[in-house]
Amino acid sequence: MAQAVAQRPTFAPWTDPDAVPLIRFEAISKRFGDFVAVDQVDLSIHKGEFFSLLGASGCGKTTLLRMLAGFETPTEGRIFIDGIDMSSIPPYERPVNMMFQSYALFPHMTVEQNVAFGLKQDGLPKARIRDKVRDVLELVQMGRFGGRKPDQLSGGQRQRVALARCLAKEPKVLLLDEPLAALDRQLRERTQLELVGIQERVGITFVMVTHDQGEAMTMSSRIAVMNAGCLEQVGTPVEIYEYPGTRFVADFIGAANMFEGVVVSESRDLLVVNCPELDGEVAVAHAGAVPVGAPVTVMVRPEKIMVSPRAIPAEVVNQVQGTVADIAYLGDVSIFHVALKSGRRVEVLRTNLRHTGEQELTWDDEVTLAWHPGNALVLTR
Numbered sequence: 001m002a003q004a005v006a007q008r009p010t011f012a013p014w015t016d017p018d019a020v021p022l023i024r025f026e027a028i029s030k031r032f033g034d035f036v037a038v039d040q041v042d043l044s045i046h047k048g049e050f051f052s053l054l055g056a057s058g059c060g061k062t063t064l065l066r067m068l069a070g071f072e073t074p075t076e077g078r079i080f081i082d083g084i085d086m087s088s089i090p091p092y093e094r095p096v097n098m099m100f101q102s103y104a105l106f107p108h109m110t111v112e113q114n115v116a117f118g119l120k121q122d123g124l125p126k127a128r129i130r131d132k133v134r135d136v137l138e139l140v141q142m143g144r145f146g147g148r149k150p151d152q153l154s155g156g157q158r159q160r161v162a163l164a165r166c167l168a169k170e171p172k173v174l175l176l177d178e179p180l181a182a183l184d185r186q187l188r189e190r191t192q193l194e195l196v197g198i199q200e201r202v203g204i205t206f207v208m209v210t211h212d213q214g215e216a217m218t219m220s221s222r223i224a225v226m227n228a229g230c231l232e233q234v235g236t237p238v239e240i241y242e243y244p245g246t247r248f249v250a251d252f253i254g255a256a257n258m259f260e261g262v263v264v265s266e267s268r269d270l271l272v273v274n275c276p277e278l279d280g281e282v283a284v285a286h287a288g289a290v291p292v293g294a295p296v297t298v299m300v301r302p303e304k305i306m307v308s309p310r311a312i313p314a315e316v317v318n319q320v321q322g323t324v325a326d327i328a329y330l331g332d333v334s335i336f337h338v339a340l341k342s343g344r345r346v347e348v349l350r351t352n353l354r355h356t357g358e359q360e361l362t363w364d365d366e367v368t369l370a371w372h373p374g375n376a377l378v379l380t381r
Contacts, residue, residue: 011221012236013046020083022047022205023068023173028077030063037063039229040077045222047172050199050206052216055226056252061209062177064226068207069098069175082172095172099179103162105150111137112146115165122169136164139198156187163195167202174199176208180215192218213253217241225249247379250299257305257346258379259298263290271378273298277344282318283373290378297379302349304375307336307367309360316370322346324365336361338369 013019021044030038038060045051053061066072068079070091079086081095097118105114112133119129137143140160150158159179166174179195180188196219199206210216216223217237225232225240225248232252233245244250247258261275261282271286275298284298306312312319325345326337329352336348346369361367 011048013048014044014222019046021045022049022082023207024080025064025068026078026080028064028067028079029075030060030067030072031075036229038067038074041229041231043224043231043234045205045207047205048203049221050196050208050219052208052210052220052223053226054210054213054216054223056211059226060229061226065098065175065177065207065209068173069096070094096175097166097169097171097173098175098177099162099166101178101181103150103158103182105158105161105165107150110147110149111142111153111161114150114161115168118165118169132168133164136168139167139201140164155182155184156191159183159191163198167198167204171204173205173207176206178210179208180210180212188215189218195219217253225252227252243377244299244379246381247297247299250377250379255302255347255349257300257302259300259344261296261298263292263294263296266290266292270373271296273378277340277342278318278320279340279342280320282376284376284378285374286378290380294380299377299379300371300375302335302347304371305346305348306370307338307348307350307361308370309365309367312368312370317373318376319368319370320346321366321368324361324363324367327361327363336367338367 023045025041025043028038028041029036041064053064055061063072067074070086070089086094106117109117115133115136116129119132134143137146140163142157142160142164145153145157153161180191183191192215208219220237222234222236223240224234227248233240233249240249240253244253250256250258259275259277261273263271264274264281265272269285271284271290272281273284273296274281282298290296320340322338322340324336325339328335332352334350334352336350338346338348340346348369
């Protein structure tokens with residue numbers, strides 16, 4: 001299901017054609033022997049973004065992050081940070097800092113010593129180090145834990161210390177490699193919004209690698225969905241979810257019902273598609289031109305579909321009958337799997353506005369499914 005998006009809605013420098021990106025990947029590829037981990041990636045990230053590289057294991061997202069950090073060397077292409085080519089710049093001289101999944105805290109040092117370590121390596125005066133350590137620990141709400149060792153902290157607290165250590169050096173870019181993976185679900189969900197709040201306050205560009213769709217949707221200004229070393233789509237969480245560019249993205253981000261069909265008629269903003277699985281024709285609002293006879297996929301998200309045991313008004317154009325085959329009760333919502341006459345099952349998500357004892361639908365009920373043309377999407381690839 002769709003996730004809450006925490007990023008400020010008016011922040012969109014990528015829409016300004018004159019805006020200069022902070023980070024640029026130009027035709028970046030990385031091969032390990034015969035294996036192509038990253039394949040001709042072009043990508044721009046702007047100052048102040050909370051940008052996520054999202055994809056399944058092995059898609060190339062971590063390799064791309066490691067090349068940005070300087071831990072891997074591109075086989076082809078160039079990476080620019082703030083207009084400077086990073087090709088010959090070693091990791092320790094790049095204006096980036098990386099927060100690892102394991103947090104990599106020094107177990108023999110206190111929280112304050114861990115945060116101060118990089119600042120001491122840079123030769124900052126003691127008074128300056130003291131002030132910066134105090135400020136970043138307060139920022140991550142760890143000020144009263146400065147004297148503790150990592151083994152005296154919870155997982156969430158260690159995560160905050162690792163973040164403070166990265167922020168203390170004031171990098172232009174903070175790289176996060178699955179930063180919340182070690183946390184339990186409730187703490188992870190709470191920390192997601194806290195991280196976004198911290199990022200907005202410090203103004204540092206965050207680039208995060210994650211395989212968790214909900215995490216990327218909640219935290220990101222934009223998301224790059226990766227598949228087999230390539231970029232499938234780059235966009236805001238709303239764009240990625242509501243308007244996926246490919247079947248892969250539609251299927252990877254959230255749940256999606258997808259039906260194969262052929263375009264039988266086209267008008268300026270409406271396509272009619274014959275879908276045998278839906279026992280006939282469906283109408284889809286569509287801004288682009290798709291020729292009659294073209295094979296397409298019609299996508300409808302589960303929450304966009306109405307389900308009712310009663311007749312649905314005829315003005316709701318797309319309607320199909322079926323039988324409730326399975327029900328999954330998740331507390332706030334229920335998921336219905338409805339079997340159509342064609343044998344195809346359709347997933348429908350419905351918010352539970354009533355107590356479960358008052359649910360009007362149960363197994364084997366005959367129901368009507370319906371959705372508006374604007375709530376479906378045509379995918380051509």
